[in-house]
Amino acid sequence: MKFGILxxxxxxxxxxxxxxxxxxxxxxxxxxxxxxxxxxxxxxQNATRLASPPQDDRNIIALWSALAKEHNLDLVxxxxxxxxxxxxxxNEAKRGGKDAHNLADGFRISGLGQLIEAGIQSDRLVVFGD
Amino acid sequence: MKFGILxxxxxxxxxxxxxxxxxxxxxxxxxxxxxxxxxxxxxxQNATRLASPPQDDRNIIALWSALAKEHNLDLVxxxxxxxxxxxxxxNEAKRGGKDAHNLADGFRISGLGQLIEAGIQSDRLVVFGD
Amino acid sequence: xxxxxxxxxxxxxxxNTCLGLVKPxxxxxxxxxxVVGAIKGTAIEDQLIQAMQSCKLYVLxxxxxxxxxxxxxxxxxxxxxxxxxxVDLVAEHTxxxxxx
Amino acid sequence: xxxxxxxxxxxxxxxNTCLGLVKPxxxxxxxxxxVVGAIKGTAIEDQLIQAMQSCKLYVLxxxxxxxxxxxxxxxxxxxxxxxxxxVDLVAEHTxxxxxx
Amino acid sequence: xxxxxxxxxxxxxxxxxxxxxxxxxxxxxxxxxxxFDQDVSLAFIGDGVYQLTAGQSTGxxxxxxxxxxxxxxxxYDITKLYVEKESLEERGLAIDxxxxxxxxxxxxxxxxxxxxxxxxxxxxxxxxxxQDVLLNF
Amino acid sequence: xxxxxxxxxxxxxxxxxxxxxxxxxxxxxxxxxxxFDQDVSLAFIGDGVYQLTAGQSTGxxxxxxxxxxxxxxxxYDITKLYVEKESLEERGLAIDxxxxxxxxxxxxxxxxxxxxxxxxxxxxxxxxxxQDVLLNF
Numbered sequence: 001m002k003f004g005i006l007x008x009x010x011x012x013x014x015x016x017x018x019x020x021x022x023x024x025x026x027x028x029x030x031x032x033x034x035x036x037x038x039x040x041x042x043x044x045q046n047a048t049r050l051a052s053p054p055q056d057d058r059n060i061i062a063l064w065s066a067l068a069k070e071h072n073l074d075l076v077x078x079x080x081x082x083x084x085x086x087x088x089x090x091n092e093a094k095r096g097g098k099d100a101h102n103l104a105d106g107f108r109i110s111g112l113g114q115l116i117e118a119g120i121q122s123d124r125l126v127v128f129g130d
Numbered sequence: 131m132k133f134g135i136l137x138x139x140x141x142x143x144x145x146x147x148x149x150x151x152x153x154x155x156x157x158x159x160x161x162x163x164x165x166x167x168x169x170x171x172x173x174x175q176n177a178t179r180l181a182s183p184p185q186d187d188r189n190i191i192a193l194w195s196a197l198a199k200e201h202n203l204d205l206v207x208x209x210x211x212x213x214x215x216x217x218x219x220x221n222e223a224k225r226g227g228k229d230a231h232n233l234a235d236g237f238r239i240s241g242l243g244q245l246i247e248a249g250i251q252s253d254r255l256v257v258f259g260d
Numbered sequence: 261x262x263x264x265x266x267x268x269x270x271x272x273x274x275x276n277t278c279l280g281l282v283k284p285x286x287x288x289x290x291x292x293x294x295v296v297g298a299i300k301g302t303a304i305e306d307q308l309i310q311a312m313q314s315c316k317l318y319v320l321x322x323x324x325x326x327x328x329x330x331x332x333x334x335x336x337x338x339x340x341x342x343x344x345x346x347v348d349l350v351a352e353h354t355x356x357x358x359x360x
Numbered sequence: 361x362x363x364x365x366x367x368x369x370x371x372x373x374x375x376n377t378c379l380g381l382v383k384p385x386x387x388x389x390x391x392x393x394x395v396v397g398a399i400k401g402t403a404i405e406d407q408l409i410q411a412m413q414s415c416k417l418y419v420l421x422x423x424x425x426x427x428x429x430x431x432x433x434x435x436x437x438x439x440x441x442x443x444x445x446x447v448d449l450v451a452e453h454t455x456x457x458x459x460x
Numbered sequence: 461x462x463x464x465x466x467x468x469x470x471x472x473x474x475x476x477x478x479x480x481x482x483x484x485x486x487x488x489x490x491x492x493x494x495x496f497d498q499d500v501s502l503a504f505i506g507d508g509v510y511q512l513t514a515g516q517s518t519g520x521x522x523x524x525x526x527x528x529x530x531x532x533x534x535x536y537d538i539t540k541l542y543v544e545k546e547s548l549e550e551r552g553l554a555i556d557x558x559x560x561x562x563x564x565x566x567x568x569x570x571x572x573x574x575x576x577x578x579x580x581x582x583x584x585x586x587x588x589x590x591q592d593v594l595l596n597f
Numbered sequence: 598x599x600x601x602x603x604x605x606x607x608x609x610x611x612x613x614x615x616x617x618x619x620x621x622x623x624x625x626x627x628x629x630x631x632x633f634d635q636d637v638s639l640a641f642i643g644d645g646v647y648q649l650t651a652g653q654s655t656g657x658x659x660x661x662x663x664x665x666x667x668x669x670x671x672x673y674d675i676t677k678l679y680v681e682k683e684s685l686e687e688r689g690l691a692i693d694x695x696x697x698x699x700x701x702x703x704x705x706x707x708x709x710x711x712x713x714x715x716x717x718x719x720x721x722x723x724x725x726x727x728q729d730v731l732l733n734f
Binding site for chain 4: 003008015016019022030032124125126127
Binding site: 280 | 728731
């Protein structure tokens with residue numbers, strides 16, 4: 001079966017991203033397909049490569065990047081939410097005249113249409129948030 | 131009177147930072163002193179210079195930077211919360227081997243002791259969060 | 261002591277917890293989403309009328325206006341303040357408890 | 361239809377709203393902070409017993425364990441699932457409503 | 461892009477506006493989603509009903525009043541805004557306290573019709589159960 | 598740094614652990630704050646009582662179990678952990694469901710004493726009213 005995932009909260013502050021990660025891992029283990037993971041609202045904060053959590057804590061962002069690499073996951077960050085909150089790839093940084101960018105490996109920035117498309121193309125859409 | 135302010139949530143997702151900003155502005159207008167504004171938990175997200183909210187929306191981060199400049203406010207970002215969430219100044223970026231930094235003008239990164247000190251030195255501590 | 265409540269009493273128990281712990285003579289200020297509790301005819305009206313027998317109840321006007329709640333809808337006895345009034349309330353009370 | 365609830369029923373009204381809108385034959389899965397509602401002897405026990413007459417109630421085991429709530433404390437009739445079981449529940453129902 | 465598939469999308473709104481960003485960003489998805497020609501409805505449950513109150517005035521909190529946008533939804537063929545009756549009542553509100561949101565019905569010579577549909581909890585439960593995709597903010 | 602001022606600091610905890618970060622980050626402030634020689638207490642109200650449950654096991658959710666840290670608080674002279682009785686009861690919990698948190702009392706030949714103090718809502722209201730600084734997470 002094909003799942004779409006929506007994550008509405010940033011890492012650490014809420015469990016949403018952790019729960020979604022565990023869900024996606026379990027779904028992949030069961031042979032399901034993940035059509036897309038869409039990061040919206042503060043969820044875009046899951047996509048910064050600048051985070052350095054303490055050594056004894058999980059690194060949520062690195063976990064997503066690794067899972068994406070292993071399973072070729074499509075991790076999409078909402079562009080409007082990301083610009084509002086300071087998550088940028090090189091391209092958006094240039095366009096906005098910003099002197100740095102911070103998007104982590106394995107994520108891409110795109111529009112809200114990608115979320116709707118995930119709703120249409122997936123057999124189920126599961127939302128994680130606060 | 132001397133006020134200390136604690137902000138626990140990031141910009142946009144919650145009203146906390148907006149409310150704190152309006153409170154601080156009103157306090158300054160009434161001749162009170164702001165000992166310090168401390169940003170903790172997701173509150174550290176108020177300190178990224180990479181945010182570009184839509185033209186017709188307020189730019190919370192720029193508002194804080196401007197208010198800090200005008201009134202010489204001490205805006206302190208908790209280092210532990212900031213590292214966990216990817217808010218870095220040049221120094222922390224270097225120490226963590228990160229290739230970019232994103233701290234906005236007028237903010238500084240420091241330890242949680244600065245929050246306790248604000249509690250001790252201020253006549254009142256007011257907390258804004260979720 | 262000043263208590264601030266920033267959550268809707270219909271969705272969260274912050275106001276309820278606050279009212280269970282306020283001492284007579286304290287002040288409670290509703291801000292942000294908390295302001296929605298301040299109007300007449302709600303499911304918590306009786307609880308607020310009861311609370312006002314021993315405490316003062318305030319609501320932040322700008323937050324009320326943002327949510328389309330006119331002041332003539334307010335429960336009798338609740339006083340409207342602006343951000344300056346919020347500052348004054350903090351200054352007048354020796355401590356502040358924010359029920360987040 | 362599968363409903364998920366991730367908020368404590370003692371602090372938020374998410375579970376209450378959910379139970380007001382579930383249709384008979386639906387499933388409700390408690391996750392994250394929502395799991396605290398699943399144990400015996402709470403203020404919402406009767407409401408859950410009532411709900412289980414028409415719906416199935418599940419709780420996510422890993423979230424329960426994290427909060428120090430042993431499975432022997434669970435209300436009778438609530439089934440424990442792991443993340444794999446969560447995936448199965450989503451697959452078995454034609455839609456998912458997350459009461460955030 | 462949608463390959464002819466038409467699904468029932470429901471946007472479930474349960475939070476007051478301005479205290480959090482969810483109401484605003486929910487509206488942004490709804491508008492973008494309109495281009496996909498799906499069967500779209502919005503539900504306003506619990507505190508979500510405050511998103512539709514008339515007379516919102518945000519000058520005092522320094523935010524943009526986005527409530528007029530609900531009235532633009534009709535132009536995008538989004539004409540089903542379900543408001544739960546019990547939620548209004550519990551909050552001391554009536555339908556008159558909400559904005560007037562209308563759309564022009566193409567099938568009836570562009571007659572103006574109300575988009576807000578007051579439904580009971582039981583009716584809303586039925587409508588919800590028919591949905592394919594539920595987006596919660 | 599504190600120039601001899603001693604204030605009453607209370608950390609007010611009202612959220613379950615792990616669902617949000619507040620419990621963990623609250624503990625981080627408490628530990629740092631211990632160096633300032635203030636009069637510190639912690640209150641566990643509402644869902645905050647779950648922070649102290651015995652037997653927390655977080656392997657399944659991939660997070661660190663930080664509950665043992667509460668037992669280290671005694672070494673930092675933080676010995677007042679107020680738990681509201683009514684909050685426990687509403688949640689089907691009793692004091693036996695909580696961890697044992699102890700400290701060594703220097704004044705009584707380092708006798709081990711419990712840090713958790715079960716208080717009624719009315720008692721907690723009195724204790725709260727005496728505080729100078731209340732930190733809410």
